[in-house]
Amino acid sequence: MTPAARLSAAMEVIAAIDTQRIPATNALKDWGVAHRFAGSGDRAAISGLVYDVLRRRSSSAWLMDDDSPRARVLGMLKLERGFDVERISRLCDGARFAPAPLSDDERAALASRTLDGAPAHVAGDFPEWLDDAFAKVFGDNRIPETSAMARRAPLDLRVNTLKSDRDKVRASLRHLGAQPTPWSPFGLRIELDADARSPGIQAEPDFIKGAVEIQDEGSQLAALFTAAKSGEQVIDLCAGAGGKTLALAAMMGGRGRLIATDRDKRQLAPIHERLSRAGVHNADVRTPKDGDPLAGLDGSSDLVVIDAPCTGTGTWRRNPDAKWRMRPGALEQRVKDQIEVLDRAARLVKPGGRVAYITCSVLPQENGEQIRHFISRHPDFEIVNATDFTAPLGERAIAFRDAALLSSEGVLLTPQRTKTDGFFVSVLKRPH
Template sequence: MHMRLGGRLQAAIEVLDDIENRKRPASDALKDWGLSHRFAGAGDRAVIGNIVYDALRRKLSLAWRMDSDAARHIAFGVLLSDAELDIEDINVALEGDKFAPEPLEAERLAVWADRDLNSAPDHIRADVPEWCIPHFQAIFGDKWVEEAAALSDRPPVDLRVNTLKADRDKVLKELARAGANPAPLLETAVRVPPLRAMGRHPNVQAEPAFQRGLFEVQDLGSQLAAKLSSAKAGEQVLDYCAGAGGKTLALAAEMGNKGQIHAYDAERARLAPIFDRLKRAGVRNAQAHANIGDLAPLEGQMDMVLVDAPCTGSGTWRRRPDAKWRLSDQQLERREVEQREVLDAAKAYVKPGGRLVYITCSLFAPENGDQVAAFLDANSEYSAVDTQPLWQEAVSKESGLKPLFKDGTTILSPLSTSTDGFFISVLRREK
């Protein structure tokens, strides 16, 4: 049985209330809803998820246009702005559906029709918490509202072609049905465009080509960050905050399986998926370490140490919009402390002449440029490498997309590079 729009809308409202009341991640709330409503099919769950994520991405602007922050009104706002439906279509769809919410009140509709978002306060047009304003201003200046607002768009699904096993044409052929296109900027990237209306993304990980290791799901920004680290065949590399291994896999392909990559993460559970991923991708030059003691022989030996640091994740708000509203100044401060500790620990492994590559998926200066400046102050044997020439070398022909180059670092964002938000800095140990 398929749910009708009314039931899907009501379910989305309930999930939004659950997220708000219990301050929990959207993915958990949606999963719980699915488990307690087993009759809902994949199509139903996809639409409910769309409404929930769109509502979270643009919670402030939708609430402002409705003059109400009730989940019900925000969910109706999603249908009116993203589902490509007008109020007549919606009312017809809700009619006679016993699972549907009450129709939208005439006064709400009047406010919605009357309000022009351009006259809303800046942080509402930007759809970010008010306390974040100075952080966006510090990096983007006058363009901060547009830059922040782009973090509330729907993201594409980006794939990295595993060049150890395939080329882009082969992957595009395998994924033609999924609507895959060449991605901008990198010859080795493929993109399934963002959803329209109430559509659903194809599950690319169910494709035989994925099982055979021909590609990985990885945001284009993350692929570009790995590329800018300029890993060369034969180098000794330490991926110090490897997580599930996305960048390790990208580096292994970049190095053509030559040299050695050590993938380490302080949290075993985060590292767990890496073993299957390495096998599936045909990576032979990487080994995973869960014990810091295993790294002792590597001290002062690495050509490159990659630090994909723990951060607020403000650059990934398109994909995790619920995190945007849970984040606080206190959490930001905790991340800054962790970043300093991680940089301090990671530098021990860089050999003279080697490089330390510091990456975050945040767009906040305290986690980015400020960390690099503090590190350089405290470690006179390091100097900053200008990443702009590295960018020019790494990216394919002119796509019209250009990152922000700031003090030798590279900043990617949905608006400027059509990626998640990333910060990339390369530091060389001179002696």
């Protein structure tokens, strides 16, 4: 397919998302089924265009003064891809499979309109109802912060130190352009161009033998800040597919007791194969069945890790469709879920133990406010200073603290500040 034909296809997919009110993944799959002639490179390029339109949905419509699928695609080409009006015009020449030529109004908008004067939720491309929350956490910087949340994310990998080390894995993945991440001592990063297909990491020997996992650097840091140690009893309370469980196991060096569970047993389905591939032998996966999988463990754990159910606002770079489908009711439910899991964790920690609370959200209701409410309910806990729990970064710690957003409740990572997904981490300790 030509670049112009791919552009037409992206307009079709965006129209399907609008009219059928379906997730982008479904719309792209339906298009692929109906157009089997399209190769993998074509599908990857079309997917990239569609997700870039979703990332820049509001700002593109504002720029064009038109909210149609075509207008949003054209606006995205200028705002996200940096195309000038002549380059866009060459793609829209009306030839076979190409979009129709630019109208006078479209050409004028692309040539002269900017986002100057656009409201924050338009310039930052986020739902308007979240503006107060973003203003509370970011203040006047909410436009650059949320704009960074609308850019494509790189592919980050975590080296499994139970199987290998970063230098060895980096050398074997040199053909993919893997470079060390700026903060995590276990991370590698592969930058991706706008039209690039994600490399087939799962087919790489290092992945197959368990030496590397796909994990955003922010998630790697969140695990590192828990300070899980060899010989401890650690509970991963919201283990899901096991990403942080694997990181915790590596930090523990395969020694100690690591218990992984999740209230949704379906989320745990991939964890067994992942633990086996990673060479983890000290993990006990407990699936909720008829009773409490953690019965009898109250007051026994050195560390309880909560990778809390949350709105996922910090992962919008990877899932831009989610931000436009998010509703206030979802935030309210997640806050309730977080209260429940925090109170459950408090019961499991022994004197001198700690709770590590993690969200992939930047919203204050799920982060600092949640921690303040927890302390009011559990005055026997104290908040560990972020300066202390970020110390494992070593010589990088000072620069990291300058980059991240530290508060009395914890630390917030954002795409703008730390070039990671958005993560909040707080460590709570029960004194002896």
